[in-house]
Amino acid sequence: MFTIRCPYCGERDQSEFSNGGEAHVARPKDPEQISDREWSEYVFIRANPKGIYYERWVHTHGCKKWFNAVRNTSTDEILKVYKIGENPPPLKEFKNTIKTPSGEPDVGSGNFSVKKP
Amino acid sequence: MKKKYSIYSLVKNSLSDNQNWKKMWRNPEPRKFYDVIIVGGGGHGLGTAYYLAKEHGLKNIAVIEKGWLGGGNTGRNTTIIRSNYLWDESAHLYEHSLKLWENLSAELNYNIMFSQRGVLNLAHNEHDVKEIRRRVSANKLNGIDSEWVDPNQIKKLVPIMNTENCRYPVLGASYQPRAGVARHDAVAWGYAMRADELGVDIIQNCEVKKIRTAKGKVQGVETSKGFIRSNRVGVVASGHTSVLAATAGIKLPLQSKALQALVSEPIKPVINTVVMSNAVHAYVSQSDKGELVIGAGTDGYNSYTQRGGYNIIEDTIRAIVELYPIFGKMKMLRQWGGIVDITPDASPILSKCEVEGLYFNCGWGTGGFKATPGSANVFAHTIAKNKAHKINAPFSVDRFVSGRLVDEHGAAAVAH
Numbered sequence: 001m002f003t004i005r006c007p008y009c010g011e012r013d014q015s016e017f018s019n020g021g022e023a024h025v026a027r028p029k030d031p032e033q034i035s036d037r038e039w040s041e042y043v044f045i046r047a048n049p050k051g052i053y054y055e056r057w058v059h060t061h062g063c064k065k066w067f068n069a070v071r072n073t074s075t076d077e078i079l080k081v082y083k084i085g086e087n088p089p090p091l092k093e094f095k096n097t098i099k100t101p102s103g104e105p106d107v108g109s110g111n112f113s114v115k116k117p
Numbered sequence: 118m119k120k121k122y123s124i125y126s127l128v129k130n131s132l133s134d135n136q137n138w139k140k141m142w143r144n145p146e147p148r149k150f151y152d153v154i155i156v157g158g159g160g161h162g163l164g165t166a167y168y169l170a171k172e173h174g175l176k177n178i179a180v181i182e183k184g185w186l187g188g189g190n191t192g193r194n195t196t197i198i199r200s201n202y203l204w205d206e207s208a209h210l211y212e213h214s215l216k217l218w219e220n221l222s223a224e225l226n227y228n229i230m231f232s233q234r235g236v237l238n239l240a241h242n243e244h245d246v247k248e249i250r251r252r253v254s255a256n257k258l259n260g261i262d263s264e265w266v267d268p269n270q271i272k273k274l275v276p277i278m279n280t281e282n283c284r285y286p287v288l289g290a291s292y293q294p295r296a297g298v299a300r301h302d303a304v305a306w307g308y309a310m311r312a313d314e315l316g317v318d319i320i321q322n323c324e325v326k327k328i329r330t331a332k333g334k335v336q337g338v339e340t341s342k343g344f345i346r347s348n349r350v351g352v353v354a355s356g357h358t359s360v361l362a363a364t365a366g367i368k369l370p371l372q373s374k375a376l377q378a379l380v381s382e383p384i385k386p387v388i389n390t391v392v393m394s395n396a397v398h399a400y401v402s403q404s405d406k407g408e409l410v411i412g413a414g415t416d417g418y419n420s421y422t423q424r425g426g427y428n429i430i431e432d433t434i435r436a437i438v439e440l441y442p443i444f445g446k447m448k449m450l451r452q453w454g455g456i457v458d459i460t461p462d463a464s465p466i467l468s469k470c471e472v473e474g475l476y477f478n479c480g481w482g483t484g485g486f487k488a489t490p491g492s493a494n495v496f497a498h499t500i501a502k503n504k505a506h507k508i509n510a511p512f513s514v515d516r517f518v519s520g521r522l523v524d525e526h527g528a529a530a531v532a533h
Contacts (some may be wrong), residue, residue: 001426015428019418021372034350042517044370048359050421074421075374 005081011072015081020056022046024072024088050074052094080117120310141306142313147320147345151179153500154338154347155324156361157180159191159263160301161309161485162353163319164493165500171495173210173501178317179347180309181340183324189303189358193455194486195378195412197375197391197402199236199296201263202528203252206511207464208259213508214491220492226233227307229299230405236296237271239394241285249291249526256293263411266292277387283439285397298391298402298410304489314530328352328365328475335365335474351476351500356421356456358479365472369479370517371458374415375425379452383407387443394525399436410442411437415483425454457482462522463529467496467509476500477514484529 004012027075028034028042047053053073058066070089079094118386120139120529155162169175182188198218222229230313240246249265256263267289268280280287309319320342327339328350337346352361356373383406393400400412413433416425430452438445443471460466460480465488467478478496482489495506505513516522 001424013428014426021196022421036518038162041368044517046370046372048369048372049363050357050360050373050420053419055418071418073419076422076424078421 002076002078004057004069004078006059006062006065007067007083008065009059012062014057014058016061017057018060019031020058020066023056027113052079053090080097120226120314126209130403132235138464138488141310142319145320147179147181147283147318147323147340147342148177150177150337151345152177152320152347153179153349153371154345155180155351156323156328156338156355157189157355158186158305158309158321159189159321159353160187160304160308161191161355161481161492161496162351163187163305163312164489165351165478165496166317166319167308167312167315168476168494168497169501170312170317173294173497174514175501176316177189177384178312179340179345180312180317180319181323181325181345182319182321183341185321186309186319187302190455190457190481190485191301191305193378193411193453194301195400195402196298196301196404196486196489197236197296197393197412197484198299198487199234199293199391200487201252201256201262201291201293201296202525203255204525205255205259205530206523206525207525208256208261209508210465210491210495210512211258211488212261214488217490217494218299220306221307225307225311227303227310229303229307232405233295233297234301234390234402235274235292236391236393237274237290237292239271239290239392239396240288241394241396242288245396246288252528253291253516262295263291263292263293266290272423274390275392277393277441277443279440280440285394285439287440296391298404301486308493324365325354325361328361330365330475333471334472335472338525344523347474349474349476351478351496353478353496355479355481355485356458358458358477359508362477365475367370367470367472367475369466369477369514371480372419373421373456373458373468374418375420375454375526376415376453377413377425377429377454377459379411379430379449380404381411381444381447381449384409384447390443392440394436394440397436397440399440400431401437401441408450409447415459416454422454423454423456432469433465443478453469457485459483462519463525464523465492465512466514467492467499467512468505468514469499469503470514482529 200215329336389403459482466480495509498506
């Protein structure tokens, strides 16, 4: 459970929002030309990283507007919120917030192998 | 079997104050090379290693687990076991599993406390009634014990249920008497102990960081205890499968989300079956300790945090209290989350992939525990023969290219 800063309404509880999955997924320009495998990738395969994730949210119980966010899926920390149509912020802007190779946070995790004894 | 549990061993060890029980499995250092490496020491992974050793005669096997055995979704689920799925493909897979469950305590000589107390799947509207009646018929055609029960019969089975004076009255249910629950930790421990006896190395607190491949073949795994070579790697890592697959350059149609469960304070027996409801999203059973075991829906965003939002628990508790007003003043003791890997069709992936020697057992989403023995059994076959068993052939990852999906959103019973 966390709060999200809606670019139109300000900070609200996450339960007011609905998640729209990965952001910036482009529909293939020439769907009739591409192979079944490429079509399958567009329809079924979405990024599922542990760490930096570009995603869409909609303020369902608020202004009902869509927007994009950058979130660290290993901590649920929202690193940036930006409007639809704006360019995604580059990945390197957030790299230093990820401490371990697997993106595992050092607290609140069952992963002992990355913790110091 | 070396460690035999019986009434005699219980008495003998109680006389020495239970100080002389043997360790259930070794804690070996990893070797340089294994014939097969299983990544993930949950029920499915340990079971796979057990069946590889027992049914396929492989000796040099390792199970690598980043935390402790059964500490992931094996120890976080609500322990429900059933096989009343709609499509033939799923019915065969889950029924194969249920048949193995029925004999598992005896096979492992370890009490997994499998209790066939039945499951009710409730219908709250006309559409539910039609859909569930259809599923009952499909189950019967597949030889699965499933029957339609009306509200009077439900009242007999679960007298405390409020079937009439609620926002969504109960119009009937499907009932599978052979369904039930089992002790999930014991499943992991039982498989681990017997796999260990068959020579499987179980390596805990060792994280696989990368699956190393070269020229389209798997070379081994890089771990926090160094590189371990192997020609065959089976990944059984539930919510973290996407992360591992990405290290081998493979994209899978999986989304990882938190799924929450909670238990109440223990009370005397009030509910002696498992009751699930898709429409209002409430499912509950009572553990042998007397706690109510309640499962919530998934949180609606990708996450690896093993937590989840309070609003999701509130939704499910609201429905539980409406269905069982008697629970209104009970207190909840513990809540937790597990990271589940959800596929677009709510069916698992048990498959080879484009990298030779790399196998995936994933995508169980919100309901993998019930499949543990069956999944492990056919996955072991897939790894040993490099070819899918006829039961898991329809669950190849290629179905997302061919379009031959096994859509089980209805039978999966958990909102996602």
